Amino acid sequence: xxxxxxxxxxxxxxxxxxxxxxxxxxxxxxxxxxxxxxxxxxxxxxxxxxxxxxxxxxxxxxxxxxxxxxxxxxxxxxxxxxxxxxxxxxxxxxxxxxxxxxxxxxxxxxxxxxxxxxxxxxxxxxxxxxxxxxxxxxxxxxxxxxxxxxxxxxxxxxxxxxxxxxxxxxxxxxxxxxxxxxxxxxxxxxxxxxxxxxxxxxxxxxxxxxxxxxxxxxxxxxxxxxxxxxxxxxxxxxxxxxxxxxxxxxxxxxxxxxxxxxxxxxxxxxxxxxxxxxxxxxxxxxxxxxxxxxxxxxxxxxxxxxxxxxxxxxxxxxxxxxxxxxxxxxxxxxxxxxxxxxxxxxxxxxxxx
Amino acid sequence: xxxxxxxxxxxxxxxxxxxxxxxxxxxxxxxxxxxxxxxxxxxxxxxxxxxxxxxxxxxxxxxxxxxxxxxxxxxxxxxxxxxxxxxxxxxxxxxxxxxxxxxxxxxxxxxxxxxxxxxxxxxxxxxxxxxxxxxxxxxxxxxxxxxxxxxxxxxxxxxxxxxxxxxxxxxxxxxxxxxxxxxxxxxxxxxxxxxxxxxxxxxxxxxxxxxxxxxxxxxxxxxxxxxxxxxxxxxxxxxxxxxxxxxxxxxxxxxxxxxxxxxxxxxxxxxxxxxxxxxxxxxxxxxxxxxxxxxxxxxxxxxxxxxxxxxxxxxxxxxxxxxxxxxxxxxxxxxxxxxxxxxxxxxxxxxxx
DNA sequence: TTGTACGCGTTATCAT
DNA sequence: ATGATAACGCGTACAA
Numbered sequence: 001x002x003x004x005x006x007x008x009x010x011x012x013x014x015x016x017x018x019x020x021x022x023x024x025x026x027x028x029x030x031x032x033x034x035x036x037x038x039x040x041x042x043x044x045x046x047x048x049x050x051x052x053x054x055x056x057x058x059x060x061x062x063x064x065x066x067x068x069x070x071x072x073x074x075x076x077x078x079x080x081x082x083x084x085x086x087x088x089x090x091x092x093x094x095x096x097x098x099x100x101x102x103x104x105x106x107x108x109x110x111x112x113x114x115x116x117x118x119x120x121x122x123x124x125x126x127x128x129x130x131x132x133x134x135x136x137x138x139x140x141x142x143x144x145x146x147x148x149x150x151x152x153x154x155x156x157x158x159x160x161x162x163x164x165x166x167x168x169x170x171x172x173x174x175x176x177x178x179x180x181x182x183x184x185x186x187x188x189x190x191x192x193x194x195x196x197x198x199x200x201x202x203x204x205x206x207x208x209x210x211x212x213x214x215x216x217x218x219x220x221x222x223x224x225x226x227x228x229x230x231x232x233x234x235x236x237x238x239x240x241x242x243x244x245x246x247x248x249x250x251x252x253x254x255x256x257x258x259x260x261x262x263x264x265x266x267x268x269x270x271x272x273x274x275x276x277x278x279x280x281x282x283x284x285x286x287x288x289x290x291x292x293x294x295x296x297x298x299x300x301x302x303x304x305x306x307x308x309x310x311x312x313x314x315x316x317x318x319x320x321x322x323x324x325x326x327x328x329x330x331x332x333x334x335x336x337x338x339x340x341x342x343x344x345x346x347x348x349x350x351x352x353x
Numbered sequence: 354x355x356x357x358x359x360x361x362x363x364x365x366x367x368x369x370x371x372x373x374x375x376x377x378x379x380x381x382x383x384x385x386x387x388x389x390x391x392x393x394x395x396x397x398x399x400x401x402x403x404x405x406x407x408x409x410x411x412x413x414x415x416x417x418x419x420x421x422x423x424x425x426x427x428x429x430x431x432x433x434x435x436x437x438x439x440x441x442x443x444x445x446x447x448x449x450x451x452x453x454x455x456x457x458x459x460x461x462x463x464x465x466x467x468x469x470x471x472x473x474x475x476x477x478x479x480x481x482x483x484x485x486x487x488x489x490x491x492x493x494x495x496x497x498x499x500x501x502x503x504x505x506x507x508x509x510x511x512x513x514x515x516x517x518x519x520x521x522x523x524x525x526x527x528x529x530x531x532x533x534x535x536x537x538x539x540x541x542x543x544x545x546x547x548x549x550x551x552x553x554x555x556x557x558x559x560x561x562x563x564x565x566x567x568x569x570x571x572x573x574x575x576x577x578x579x580x581x582x583x584x585x586x587x588x589x590x591x592x593x594x595x596x597x598x599x600x601x602x603x604x605x606x607x608x609x610x611x612x613x614x615x616x617x618x619x620x621x622x623x624x625x626x627x628x629x630x631x632x633x634x635x636x637x638x639x640x641x642x643x644x645x646x647x648x649x650x651x652x653x654x655x656x657x658x659x660x661x662x663x664x665x666x667x668x669x670x671x672x673x674x675x676x677x678x679x680x681x682x683x684x685x686x687x688x689x690x691x692x693x694x695x696x697x698x699x700x701x702x703x704x705x706x
Numbered sequence: 707t708t709g710t711a712c713g714c715g716t717t718a719t720c721a722t
Numbered sequence: 723a724t725g726a727t728a729a730c731g732c733g734t735a736c737a738a
Contacts, residue, residue, distance in 0.1 A: 707738105708737100708738085709736100709738075710737075711734100711735090711736090711737100712733105712734090712735090713732100713734100714731105714732090714733095715730105716730085717728100717729090717730090718727100718728090718729090719726105719727085719728085719729100720725100720726090720727090720728100721725085721727100722723100722724080722725075
């Protein structure tokens with residue numbers, strides 16, 4: 001590899017001058033600057049950022065610790081992260097924890113177990129050590145779904161952004177939580193159902209102890225209240241986020257003496273199960289019953305009928321996460337303002353409502 | 354950050370001894386080794402790999418230049434890359450080219466244009482410069498679908514692996530192409546259809562000038578020949594990989610005087626279009642006609658009927674790509690053996706056949 | 707068995 | 723305006 005010395009020799013100047021040209025710090029005469037630039041081009045010189053980082057103690061590397069890149073949300077978030085980092089001239093160092101290969105990551109309960117499992121803790125520490133050995137100047141912890149991940153990370157003295165999850169007790173004094181707005185998204189869904197003319201609207205939630213279920217349930221209630229619609233306790237069910245669970249609960253729901261005319265299902269996977277179950281019972285969607293999902297999986301637009309759903313601001317979460325962690329890394333001071341940033345969801349109207 | 358000097362002082366030894374303990378090179382007495390390890394633990398010391406790389410001229414960083422992380426295959430391949438790199442103690446540096454935001458990346462023709470477009474070339478060079486500035490010791494170029502990407506990368510003196518694409522004229526003397534086996538996968542699909550009892554089997558291909566279309570067409574022919582089945586020219590159609598194109602071609606196919614009883618569709622997206630078109634015509638799948646896809650999208654198992662398809666060895670491609678590039682980086686010599694590695698696909702039988 | 711000194715490719719300080 | 727040189731954190735001869 002050609003070094004700054006090669007360039008200096010080729011241009012007939014000192015390495016200091018070359019450095020000054022590269023970082024256009026000091027005053028270099030236009031002539032020599034041009035000569036140096038020519039030499040850089042001739043020799044195809046690319047500065048070694050490791051050496052630069054060693055000297056300046058600033059690496060401009062952002063570490064991304066992701067629980068599972070195979071989760072449907074991860075690629076879009078990483079896309080946002082990469083874009084923002086490229087804009088700001090930062091490198092991205094990734095590490096994948098492969099949660100999927102450890103447990104069924106659609107089930108909330110396993111998270112609690114995971115977090116406690118020594119095995120998982122060990123690989124988090126291991127991955128973190130790898131990242132830290134590169135002297136990353138900021139960390140993004142990317143979850144597989146919103147929940148409290150406090151305690152997973154050891155205390156850190158670099159800024160940390162929790163993306164698509166959150167930490168009540170963050171690992172760093174400079175920390176931020178960035179996710180989407182469950183409450184707003186659920187309202188969006190239910191209000192859309194109401195505007196389509198429904199008044200008997202059931203809800204099928206995810207695991208009862210999950211943050212998302214809780215927040216989306218609030219959104220459901222708020223929307224009903226806003227339109228002065230009654231809340232029927234028998235219309236409120238909880239599954240476990242799986243296709244099968246949606247299938248099963250739909251059976252229960254539509255054997256009620258007074259069944260609903262619409263269902264807000266808290267994720268698309270369960271909604272698929274609901275619709276298939278309805279089809280099995282000879283109930284047509286949306287002619288007889290409307291079904292609304294949440295997540296906007298790629299599959300949802302090809303489902304029959306195409307599923308009305310809520311699309312998550314994944315790219316924006318990534319952009320914002322990277323932007324924030326970079327800002328915190330550059331301003332030495334603590335992060336100010338709201339520690340919990342929720343980006344609004346968008347509504348995706350399709351044929352199922 | 355604590356340095357090797359801090360550890361040395363804390364343990365009452367010299368930095369050389371600390372270094373020797375870390376890399377367990379030279380003989381260090383058991384006692385001092387233990388003291389040093391204790392100190393490392395006490396101070397939470399993590400070696401600075403930038404400094405190490407500067408000294409040894411080996412960074413153990415693999416660069417991944419991906420055309421689009423949002424492509425359905427990318428996350429699984431990256432998962433494989435991360436896993437292999439973690440196993441071998443390598444860091445992963447990523448850069449995303451965001452092809453998706455430049456053109457409709459499902460359409461083959463745009464690739465030719467992209468490659469020629471100065472804009473794309475510029476961002477490839479830019480991204481590469483970023484990666485090279487970290488002195489990566491190997492590069493993985495991850496495409497969005499198999500095609501020849503020769504000429505996209507400038508000449509490089511580090512090993513390069515093309516994953517999920519290939520280069521007839523690679524950028525480095527140490528290069529390898531790793532993808533899945535279109536020919537074998539297509540045979541798998543068609544043989545499965547034949548074994549289900551069909552003899553009138555149509556095929557809907559992707560763009561006629563694409564490598565994948567060509568190879569899969571060969572697989573189709575081979576399978577028919579092996580079972581001594583005739584090949585009807587009117588059963589051979591080509592689309593452009595899109596849902597709409599599948600929908601349209603199914604209309605043509607089943608208005609034939611003597612329509613087929615099964616269709617091998619070259620990707621799942623077109624297969625969705627085919628099935629929906631069939632439904633529209635009152636033709637039942639699989640009762641009247643069988644449909645077989647290729648790709649195994651997440652959506653395919655939730656489609657109705659669930660789609661029989663071919664699953665791609667994505668994780669394996671990633672593992673193999675990382676393993677190969679690391680091997681080439683470590684053995685100074687040229688890569689030997691086959692430059693084109695094709696990993697077999699698996700068959701995923703579901704209800705549509 | 708352990709310690710000293712130098713160099714890796716930069717930036718930054720100080721002369722010139 | 724430009725150049726010489728000392729760090730940065732680490733590995734490694736070579737010396738002790």
